[in-house]
Amino acid sequence: MHALILAGGSGTRFWPLSRRRQPKHLLPLDGDRSLLQATVERLEPLIPPQRVWVATTAELLAPVRDQLPDVPAAQFLVEPVGRNTAPAIGYALHCMPAAVRSEVVAVLPADHRIADPASFRRTLGLAAEVAARDDRILTLGVKPHRPEPGFGHLELGEPLPRAEGLRRVRRFTEKPDPETAARWTAAGTHLWNAGMFVFRGTTLLAALARHAPQIARGLEAIADRPDRLQELYPQLDATSIDYGVMEHLDALATLPLDCGWSDLGSWQALAEVAAAGSDGNAVRGDATVIDARDNLVAAEEGHVAVLGVSGLVVVRTADAVLVMPKKRAQEVRKIVDSLRRRGREELL
């Protein structure tokens, strides 16, 4: 079994800590190691670094490789530009030796948190068995523990034989409205789409050829003429693997993950998993907190003092400060967009 780690990413959600050249997965947002390093480490012993492949962009190759010294150099696969996950996964599979491609590959995001790695590996190992034995494509879905309109959901279909919890996926759904999310969570009919897939590489490429032929043909052309990579890759449809392939598959199956997963999708999500004191404040770095509740305070450099505020994200880096309500954390991209419009490249 091999792992393909998707380690691209643009670095806006955790601004000012994340930057274009320092996206979220390169940051130690959950412990001492970066999320990328944690992603690789938690695979052992199921998948040692010698069987880890990392898809990233030219801009991020150097820091990504520096963080993963145990992954063989030839297994860092560089997209000329980011064209979303369907081209990235297809291209990575084409780059692998044919022998690897025909084995089971798990596609994993580089920037999630998993509190219980052993449970995660058990599910991943089971998924690999099913994928190898039945030549089936699986997606790992997360058991919702709360209504979450912010995530895509997998609607569960009929149980499949020969693996506990294995179910057909009836359909991929867009992000539901809050009432729908609450109903689904109560009924237990859906899992969260976590962007984790397990399949034989050859099987995925066959599905790509069928459901995303523009991408598949483009990748074939690149395989024939690797010297034209820089010209051809940017012409591939920028489609996610979810919408380009997965939602078209009749035979897609899922196994439920119950491993303390978080996508750490925003400062708010980070605040939710960070250790908080009795006052609800999660504090990173050198801070003074007086008469304040439920804040995320992060001093990556220098000192941060807060008094009398609640529900805020307060972040200080070497060159910037962010102050916003936690519940509006998704809107940090408005700040990044504003800086970009004003040509403030040094802050991006």
Next chain:
Amino acid sequence: MHALILAGGSGTRFWPLSRRRQPKHLLPLDGDRSLLQATVERLEPLIPPQRVWVATTAELLAPVRDQLPDVPAAQFLVEPVGRNTAPAIGYALHCMPAAVRSEVVAVLPADHRIADPASFRRTLGLAAEVAARDDRILTLGVKPHRPEPGFGHLELGEPLPRAEGLRRVRRFTEKPDPETAARWTAAGTHLWNAGMFVFRGTTLLAALARHAPQIARGLEAIADRPDRLQELYPQLDATSIDYGVMEHLDALATLPLDCGWSDLGSWQALAEVAAAGSDGNAVRGDATVIDARDNLVAAEEGHVAVLGVSGLVVVRTADAVLVMPKKRAQEVRKIVDSLRRRGREELL
């Protein structure tokens, strides 16, 4: 007429911008020059720098002198330690040549804002005439334009002849409760105590001898034995001129100031006088402000981005960040106290 500028101060109210060695009056909180520089400049042409005296502490002497190159070097008067304003003023008067001491001296804080310097000089000049002619001690009071429980008040007594607006001061009051402040403001019976005094130096020293004999005797002892200054000065009662002298004077008079005065006593007070956009945000330095109202945002160094917050003070300096509600700005000293208790001298 001479001016004695009181330029000591501890630097907690504008933390993290103000520090022990960089107190409020050395900062350019209102325009390009520091408050101290503005204090001296607004006296011209009534009082040129050649007749300005500056009382400060040993710790602050170098930066204070650097900021005022036109004030003669001999006119910087150094208190060994801060012992409040009664010793500071008495000691400064003792340091002046006898010929100066018998002339009119205006005692002025170094850290206030005055929007209309011409009006201020007119009142100051009139006060000097009264002080010289009648050998009277005057305090300049500010006409309240709103109820302000945060200030001491002067209760107005009967009108005095020979100067428009001149009134006896019936008594100094402590900070009133909000209802009392509102009543006084509506009735026009009180002025705010702004800590500005005009008198012949010899007259003030006579009043000091009568009402604060411990300080007066100590200052005489220092005058006799200047070599014992470091030993004797710290033994003087640490009393303000208001409580030590002014409130005991039957003959104290006042002239009303109506010159756009602010004591800039806190971040909130600064926010009130800072130019604010239509959204009520006052912004200093390099900032991104999105969907936010009524904040004071100050980036002395680096960038500050705020989104979706209101009524906050957000300040970034080279080594610290402060986030607190404007209306709790007085409590910034809790942060400074906390840092001091934890031995964080580098942040004080």
